[in-house]
Amino acid sequence: xxxxxxxxxxxxxxxxxxxxxxxxxxxxxxxxxxxxxxxxxxxxxxxxxxxxxxxxxxxxxxxxxxxxxxxxxxxxxxxxxxxxxxxxxxxxxxxxxxxxxxxxxxxxxxxxxxxxxxxxxxxxxxxxxxxxxxx
Amino acid sequence: xxxxxxxxxxxxxxxxxxxxxxxxxxxxxxxxxxxxxxxxxxxxxxxxxxxxxxxxxxxxxxxxxxxxxxxxxxxxxxxxxxxxxxxxxxxxxxxxxxxxxxxxxxxxxxxxxxxxxxxxxxxxxxxxxxxxxxxxxxxxxxxxxxxxxxxxxxxxxxxxxxxxxxxxxxxxxxxxxxxxxxxxxxxxxxxxxxxxxxxxxxxxxxxxxxxxxxxxxxxxxxxxxxxxxxxxxxxxxxxxxxxxxxxxxxxxxxxxxxx
Amino acid sequence: xxxxxxxxxxxxxxxxxxxxxxxxxxxxxxxxxxxxxxxxxxxxxxxxxxxxxxxxxxxxxxxxxxxxxxxxxxxxxxxxxxxxxxxxxxxxxxxxxxxxxxxxxxxxxxxxxxxxxxxxxxxxxxxxxxxxxxxxxxxxxxxxxxxxxxxxxxxxxxxxxxxxxxxxxxxxxxxxxxxxxxxxxxxxxxxxxxxxxxxxxxxxxxxxxxxxxxxxxxxxxxxxxxxxxxxxxxxxxxxxxxxxxxxxxxxxxxxxxxxxxxxxxxxxxxxxxxxxxxxxxxxxxxxxxxxxxxxx
Ligand code: SF4
Ligand code: SF4
Ligand code: SF4
Ligand code: SF4
Ligand code: FES
Numbered sequence: 001x002x003x004x005x006x007x008x009x010x011x012x013x014x015x016x017x018x019x020x021x022x023x024x025x026x027x028x029x030x031x032x033x034x035x036x037x038x039x040x041x042x043x044x045x046x047x048x049x050x051x052x053x054x055x056x057x058x059x060x061x062x063x064x065x066x067x068x069x070x071x072x073x074x075x076x077x078x079x080x081x082x083x084x085x086x087x088x089x090x091x092x093x094x095x096x097x098x099x100x101x102x103x104x105x106x107x108x109x110x111x112x113x114x115x116x117x118x119x120x121x122x123x124x125x126x127x128x129x130x131x132x133x134x135x
Numbered sequence: 136x137x138x139x140x141x142x143x144x145x146x147x148x149x150x151x152x153x154x155x156x157x158x159x160x161x162x163x164x165x166x167x168x169x170x171x172x173x174x175x176x177x178x179x180x181x182x183x184x185x186x187x188x189x190x191x192x193x194x195x196x197x198x199x200x201x202x203x204x205x206x207x208x209x210x211x212x213x214x215x216x217x218x219x220x221x222x223x224x225x226x227x228x229x230x231x232x233x234x235x236x237x238x239x240x241x242x243x244x245x246x247x248x249x250x251x252x253x254x255x256x257x258x259x260x261x262x263x264x265x266x267x268x269x270x271x272x273x274x275x276x277x278x279x280x281x282x283x284x285x286x287x288x289x290x291x292x293x294x295x296x297x298x299x300x301x302x303x304x305x306x307x308x309x310x311x312x313x314x315x316x317x318x319x320x321x322x323x324x325x326x327x328x329x330x331x332x333x334x335x336x337x338x339x340x341x342x343x344x345x346x347x348x349x350x351x352x353x354x355x356x357x358x359x360x361x362x363x364x365x366x367x368x369x370x371x372x373x374x375x376x377x378x379x380x381x382x383x384x385x386x387x388x389x390x391x392x393x394x
Numbered sequence: 395x396x397x398x399x400x401x402x403x404x405x406x407x408x409x410x411x412x413x414x415x416x417x418x419x420x421x422x423x424x425x426x427x428x429x430x431x432x433x434x435x436x437x438x439x440x441x442x443x444x445x446x447x448x449x450x451x452x453x454x455x456x457x458x459x460x461x462x463x464x465x466x467x468x469x470x471x472x473x474x475x476x477x478x479x480x481x482x483x484x485x486x487x488x489x490x491x492x493x494x495x496x497x498x499x500x501x502x503x504x505x506x507x508x509x510x511x512x513x514x515x516x517x518x519x520x521x522x523x524x525x526x527x528x529x530x531x532x533x534x535x536x537x538x539x540x541x542x543x544x545x546x547x548x549x550x551x552x553x554x555x556x557x558x559x560x561x562x563x564x565x566x567x568x569x570x571x572x573x574x575x576x577x578x579x580x581x582x583x584x585x586x587x588x589x590x591x592x593x594x595x596x597x598x599x600x601x602x603x604x605x606x607x608x609x610x611x612x613x614x615x616x617x618x619x620x621x622x623x624x625x626x627x628x629x630x631x632x633x634x635x636x637x638x639x640x641x642x643x644x645x646x647x648x649x650x651x652x653x654x655x656x657x658x659x660x661x662x663x664x665x666x667x668x669x670x671x672x673x674x675x676x677x678x679x680x681x682x683x684x685x686x687x688x689x690x
Contacts (some may be wrong), residue, residue: 024445041592045604072601075460076555076592077438081566094443095610096422110266111561118263121599123295123404124481124630126262126269128439129599134270258408273435273453275509292435298405360427 012060019057024096029085030054036079036089042072050079050089057092070096071107071133094132101135108133157189169235177339179229183210184225187238197238203227206310209239209282209317222280222314237381242313244324249331256339258297265328268295270321277315283308287315287325299340302332398472398525399461403482404436410479410629412673415660417478417522419671423537423661429470431460439481440596441488448499448506454489455503458517459510473574474520476493478658480628484554487519487561491622504548523571523657525562531578532653538579539666544688548584548621549573550612552631553592566590572625572657586616593634605634606641613642615651622684623653625660632656636678637662653681663690 016072020026030051037049046069047055056064073093080088100107108129113121151157157178164179170187177186184198199205206240208225215233215356225238247264254260261268268291277287286305293301306329352358406414421428436459442450442579455474464470477483493500493515505514511516526534549572556566569590576583591612594605610633616624626632636654643649663685674682 022446038664040637041602041608042597045601046608072597074551074553074592074595074605076595077445078553078592080558088443091443096661098444105491111599113266113599115210115263118266119257119259121259121262122442122633123262123269123436123462124407124439124631125478125596125598125633126266126594127295127436128406128481128630130267131438131440132596133441133600269436270438272438273456274449275456275507276653279509288435289433295436296407298407 001130002033006059006061008060014061015060015062016057019092022098023088023108025091025093027054027057030058030083030087030089031085033084035082039078039082040073041076041078042069042074044119046072050093053096054087054089054092059101067098068091073097075132080113088094098102098135099133101133104135106134110134153257160246166230166232166234168230168232171237172235177235179221179230179232181185181230182226183212183228183230183234186230187225187236192295197240198226201226203247204310206312209242209312210236211239211314212236222282222308222318224282224312227282230345232387239313239317243312243317244327246324246327251334251338254335256335258298259295260335261297261302261328261331264295264331265323267321268328270325272321273294274320276320277323280318281313282312282314283310290322290332291325294332299332299336302329303336303340305329306333395427396472397429397470398456398474398476399428399431399458399464399470400476401431401434401437401457401482401486403439405629406479409633409676410656412676413478413629413658415625415654415671415673416450416656416662416667419667420658420661420665421522423532423667424526425481426525428476429464429551430510431457431464431475435459436497437482437485439485439488441492442586448503451489451492451499454486455488455493455500456507456510456515457616458490458493459507461514461517462514463511469690473516474518474527476520476522478522478627480521480552480554480626481630483519483521483563484561487633488521488558490517490644491560507648521563521627522670523555523575525670526575527571531552531574534575534578534661540663540664540690542579542581542651542688542690544582545660545685546582546584546620547625548586548619549576549578549589549657550586550593550616550617550624550626550631550635550654551590552626552628553590553595554628555589555668558585572627575657576625576643576660579661581660581664584616584619584621586621587611588612593631595634598630598634599637602638602641605638606645609635609638610642610646610649612640617652621652623655624679625655625657633678639679651679653677653679653684655681 003068016027032051032055035049037043037051040050043049048069053064053069070093073090075090077090080090162178165176166179168175168177168186170190175190177189181189197208199207203224203226208227210223212221212234247266271291273288276287281287285308290302290305309326309329311326402414418428435453437457438450438453461475465473476487549571551569556562556564556569559566573583588611593612594608598605624635631678632654639651661672674680
């Protein structure tokens with residue numbers, strides 16, 4: 001396997017700083033143990049796992065914002081209670097979602113949900129989906 | 136000036152400055168206001184709407200009933216030296232010194248199409264047509280914006296939990312001015328939500344009024360035909376008399392007197 | 395009867411009415427009157443997880459002001475706010491903690507809500523399960539009139555009662571509170587390793603497929619150990635694990651439906667309360683055939 005050198009740019013550093021600020025976490029504390037990825041119930045459907053999300057943030061890779069994984073997080077807090085470094089990956093995911101939502105770009109268009117589903121879904125589902133997926 | 140003036144005369148009197156013109160010499164108090172950024176001196180006893188007309192504006196929209204019912208004349212203003220953004224109906228609010236005013240021609244809103252007769256009377260109907268009510272953050276901005284002093288946030292919350300009756304009761308006096316919708320950070324169109332609530336409640340939830348049913352039946356049978364004919368035949372003076380008599384009976388009835 | 399302020403949440407007024415009715419009836423037996431706070435508003439169902447996002451805390455704080463007012467008027471005997479829905483519990487409790495820890499942010503919120511009296515802090519949030527534990531499970535045992543012994547039920551905690559630690563009503567990894575309650579009312583409790591695995595939560599709106607996968611895992615894991623039904627305290631878990639069984643069945647044709655109870659429906663049964671408080675019509679999978687089979 002050929003080695004790839006990742007350069008940490010000023011822009012990347014600023015991105016890391018922003019995530020730290022929004023989430024109240026120090027993402028660089030993550031030592032990539034993988035516990036969060038191992039216990040995440042959504043990891044199966046995610047394109048990268050929670051620990052990989054953290055790695056991308058550490059390296060200032062803004063492309064992480066375009067991945068599906070951050071939206072698939074269900075805020076279940078399993079990682080939160082298990083991280084041996086005391087980090088809260090759920091807050092990191094939320095910060096990343098917020099960075100997109102705050103630009104008035106939504107992840108969910110409620111019109112895509114069928115009328116039948118809208119009749120069925122309980123209020124809590126719709127309220128929380130709006131809060132997580134729309135800005 | 137006659138002591139007992141009816142409401143229409145009062146309105147006509149108040150509008151004189153605009154309809155008949157006014158001599159600046161007769162004006163005792165003046166107010167300095169700003170209309171869309173430009174400063175004007177206007178007679179202080181005018182409503183915002185009259186003041187704007189006095190200043191030379193002509194309303195081709197944003198004006199309807201001139202009596203506080205139609206909701207067309209939504210106005211936003213800030214007072215000099217205050218941070219609060221206020222709302223009012225231009226036809227109902229007097230100008231004050233230091234008002235920075237802007238008229239809102241229209242607040243764009245999407246109104247879904249529903250069938251009152253076919254729509255099932257169940258809680259989630261609100262969410263089906265107005266899913267955005269689930270975005271309400273309970274900031275209360277809508278309530279603060281409402282010139283009718285309605286508890287707008289409370290009726291949005293009632294809609295969210297499918298309580299048609301509460302929506303209908305809380306929103307009864309809504310004049311659909313659109314102020315709430317314009318200020319809502321969740322982009323909800325409150326007045327369309329409440330209108331849906333009221334028509335649905337009116338049709339399905341409101342307890343049947345037996346007296347009304349009786350009157351409708353009697354009307355259909357033609358029992359009031361003669362009365363109607365009489366009324367339509369009255370001249371202006373007679374109909375004014377008839378109206379006064381009707382109002383007096385009504386007042387007596389509302390006070391708890393006999394019919 | 396002791397009066398406690400009660401926050402229902404939107405869903406308990408619609409699809410979760412069976413939860414509310416059975417809970418109010420259960421509480422009554424235990425000498426508790428749930429006094430619904432007036433003019434409550436949706437708590438938001440999820441807490442905002444970014445540091446600077448205060449507007450989403452407002453909804454919960456407004457409800458705390460209602461509790462404060464009820465206490466000032468002397469209408470209730472408790473400064474705690476009782477919840478039934480796990481998601482409301484989690485959201486309200488998180489916000490209560492945040493407001494306790496960040497007085498500056500509370501000031502900002504109070505300033506924003508200039509039409510309300512200031513929230514002075516101090517309203518704590520409790521779940522009915524916690525109140526029951528506080529009374530003691532022996533107390534519960536003494537109220538049991540009907541044996542549910544043959545019913546094999548597996549508790550499903552989900553996420554929001556247990557995580558994060560700061561809001562957990564029990565040990566996040568080894569909870570026992572539901573087991574203790576179920577044991578007290580004489581149910582045959584079946585343990586399942588997936589009892590606190592996430593059901594997919596709000597992903598049910600945008601990614602129902604994920605919810606179907608998780609629901610299948612959770613239900614089958616309990617079934618494998620002998621469970622005939624699940625028990626929960628969250629109307630979203632109930633929806634995801636129960637109503638979504640229709641979709642599970644499409645994916646796995648051999649799948650058999652499994653009823654999901656609210657824990658208060660089982661206490662109501664055990665206390666011998668009127669049938670209508672359980673409102674089984676609202677359970678997505680009708681549990682009555684199972685109960686009939688068990689002669690309950
Ligand atoms: S909070 Fe999100 S990232 Fe963490 S385990 Fe749950 S779904 Fe995965
Ligand atoms: S569990 Fe904590 S330390 Fe381990 S990879 Fe995840 S975030 Fe990093
Ligand atoms: S509820 Fe909204 S539309 Fe209705 S009167 Fe109040 S501000 Fe105007
Ligand atoms: S302005 Fe909008 S978000 Fe705020 S309380 Fe009213 S409806 Fe809710
Ligand atoms: S013009 Fe109709 S309310 Fe003012």
